[in-house]
Amino acid sequence: MFQFTAVEERAERIIESAVALAEKGGFEAVRLRDVASDAGVALGTLYRHFHSKEDLLVAALAAEVTTLEDYLSSNPARGVNPIDRVVSVFAVATSGMCRRPRLAQAILKSVASANPNLTEQVAAFHGRIAALTDTALHGPETESNGNDHSAEALVLQQVWFASLVGWAGGLHDQEAVVSKVRVAAGFVLS
Amino acid sequence: MFQFTAVEERAERIIESAVALAEKGGFEAVRLRDVASDAGVALGTLYRHFHSKEDLLVAALAAEVTTLEDYLSSNPARGVNPIDRVVSVFAVATSGMCRRPRLAQAILKSVASANPNLTEQVAAFHGRIAALTDTALHGPETESNGNDHSAEALVLQQVWFASLVGWAGGLHDQEAVVSKVRVAAGFVLS
DNA sequence: CGGTAAATTGAAACACGTTACAGCCGTAAA
DNA sequence: TTTACGGCTGTAACGTGTTTCAATTTACCG
Numbered sequence: 001m002f003q004f005t006a007v008e009e010r011a012e013r014i015i016e017s018a019v020a021l022a023e024k025g026g027f028e029a030v031r032l033r034d035v036a037s038d039a040g041v042a043l044g045t046l047y048r049h050f051h052s053k054e055d056l057l058v059a060a061l062a063a064e065v066t067t068l069e070d071y072l073s074s075n076p077a078r079g080v081n082p083i084d085r086v087v088s089v090f091a092v093a094t095s096g097m098c099r100r101p102r103l104a105q106a107i108l109k110s111v112a113s114a115n116p117n118l119t120e121q122v123a124a125f126h127g128r129i130a131a132l133t134d135t136a137l138h139g140p141e142t143e144s145n146g147n148d149h150s151a152e153a154l155v156l157q158q159v160w161f162a163s164l165v166g167w168a169g170g171l172h173d174q175e176a177v178v179s180k181v182r183v184a185a186g187f188v189l190s
Numbered sequence: 191m192f193q194f195t196a197v198e199e200r201a202e203r204i205i206e207s208a209v210a211l212a213e214k215g216g217f218e219a220v221r222l223r224d225v226a227s228d229a230g231v232a233l234g235t236l237y238r239h240f241h242s243k244e245d246l247l248v249a250a251l252a253a254e255v256t257t258l259e260d261y262l263s264s265n266p267a268r269g270v271n272p273i274d275r276v277v278s279v280f281a282v283a284t285s286g287m288c289r290r291p292r293l294a295q296a297i298l299k300s301v302a303s304a305n306p307n308l309t310e311q312v313a314a315f316h317g318r319i320a321a322l323t324d325t326a327l328h329g330p331e332t333e334s335n336g337n338d339h340s341a342e343a344l345v346l347q348q349v350w351f352a353s354l355v356g357w358a359g360g361l362h363d364q365e366a367v368v369s370k371v372r373v374a375a376g377f378v379l380s
Numbered sequence: 381c382g383g384t385a386a387a388t389t390g391a392a393a394c395a396c397g398t399t400a401c402a403g404c405c406g407t408a409a410a
Numbered sequence: 411t412t413t414a415c416g417g418c419t420g421t422a423a424c425g426t427g428t429t430t431c432a433a434t435t436t437a438c439c440g
Contacts, residue, residue: 010418027304031396042419044400053397105304112302114217114295114358123361155349155374162348165355168304169312184345187378200388221426232389234430243427 011049011059013039019060019103026102027109030057051117054110058121061107065128068093077136083185085136090160090181093129097164098174105168112165123147129157137189152188159184201239201249203229209250209293216292217299220247241307244300248311251297255318258283267326273375275326280350280371283319287354288364298358313337319347327379342378349374 017038021030032053036046050056072092077085097104111122133153134142163177207228211220222243226236240246261282267275287294301312323343324332353367 028396032398033396042421043398044420045418047398048417109302109304112299112304112355112359114299114302114355116360119360122356122359126356126361151373152377154370155377158349158352158370158374159345161355162352165302165304165351166312166316169302170306170309171313171316180344180348183341184348187342187345187380190377190380218426222428223426232391233428234390235388237428238387 008049010039010041010045014041014046014049015056015060015063018056019063022057022060022103022106023100024102027057027106029102030106032056052115054113054115054118055121057107057110058118058125060103061111061125062121064096064107065125068096069128069132072132072135076140082137083182083189086133086156086189087178087182087185089132089136090156091178093132094160094164094174094177094181098167098177101168104164108165108168126157126161129160130154133157155188156181156184198239200229200231200235204231204236204239205246205250205253208246209253212247212250212293212296213290214292217247217296219292220296222246242305244303244305244308245311247297247300248308248315250293251301251315252311254286254297255315258286259318259322262322262325266330272327273372273379276323276346276379277368277372277375279322279326280346281368283322283350284354284364284367284371288357288367291358294354295358298355302355316347316351319350320344323347345378346371346374 014035017035018030020038021034030053032046033043035056036043039046046056050059072089077088079085079088097107110118111125127147127149130147130149130153133156134149137150137153160177160181163172163180166172167174167177204225207225208220210228211224220243222236223233225246226233229236236246240249262279267278269275269278287297300308301315317337317339320337320339320343323346324339327340327343350367350371353362353370356362357364357367
């Protein structure tokens with residue numbers, strides 16, 4: 001019988017174990033032997049579901065984005081000003097990342113690892129963030145099924161991503177991430 | 191006697207060997223045992239000069255930025271339009287990276303690795319790029335010795351960096367990197 | 381020249397991502 | 411029930427980043 005759950009229960013347990021380890025010790029603490037044993041799974045099984053450590057952490061990111069989408073769907077950005085709305089979306093997303101700094105560092109390192117095997121998942125991540133941004137800008141009625149996002153959304157997303165990577169590398173703090181997005185939003189939405 | 195060369199001759203040979211290996215096979219091909227033997231140096235010596243593989247590749251980036259600075263100093267961006275000037279600077283920088291894709295991938299992975307030991311060097315890199323951008327925008331007379339760069343320059347730099355990381359990950363091609371910077375420049379310099 | 385401190389060497393060892401594989405188990409078909 | 415098959419387990423092995431260290435070389439000072 002087919003399983004119609006989004007991800008198999010086993011894969012989900014693996015992701016949860018990886019997240020728990022990453023929260024405590026970041027990228028290096030996610031030792032795949034530990035992940036497997038914490039999830040009650042053999043190492044070979046982990047590698048059957050995820051091609052690499054980075055693949056696993058990017059899958060964890062996908063789960064995080066889902067909860068972000070759910071939150072924003074229940075609590076859409078308020079405000080008459082598009083700038084306020086879009087900045088508040090990025091503020092929520094940033095706060096979600098910075099709440100668990102070590103997990104965020106591990107995930108960002110994986111996303112930015114330039115691994116060609118992750119292109120599809122990384123593109124999907126960017127697409128989902130751009131969709132959230134477009135919703136904040138133009139409202140949910142502008143349904144874009146594909147990857148046609150507004151130039152404004154793409155620019156803001158790039159600024160946000162680069163700032164997050166900078167934050168993960170210790171260049172600046174969480175507040176600066178949101179501040180940089182706000183500055184960019186001021187330029188883009190004039 | 192003190193050596194007043196920017197980097198010691200030994201360290202320079204190590205960087206050159208790492209660059210040669212990275213050009214051929216990217217990040218994974220930079221096996222530090224190979225780097226050391228190619229440079230005619232023991233592994234311990236390599237680790238005396240560079241704390242990690244990423245540290246070494248970020249040092250290679252610093253050398254690349256120096257040649258970019260030299261080029262732009264001899265060939266400053268022409269054009270009466272600030273947008274044209276700043277886009278051409280990023281086009282030159284992008285082309286310099288994309289000319290050796292595997293080296294660029296290795297370097298970008300290192301820069302984006304969120305390693306707290308590299309904060310200083312990564313900040314220096316961003317500062318030098320921002321300085322080049324500001325020179326293209328406002329001319330070389332605006333000498334900013336410190337890290338006070340225009341908000342426009344910082345936004346464009348973030349867009350450029352995020353696009354480069356996307357290019358390294360296979361999300362889009364070299365032309366798209368410059369295109370994204372051009373779009374952002376249109377927004378920022380209105 | 382002799383002496384001292386720092387740098388270098390060569391090699392061993394460790395940790396962890398990753399791969400490979402032999403045996404087991406559960407399911408489904410016959 | 412028997413058979414076949416696909417996933418899971420446990421474990422061993424390999425490669426490479428990183429650390430460590432004793433012995434050696436180099437550079438410099440008196």
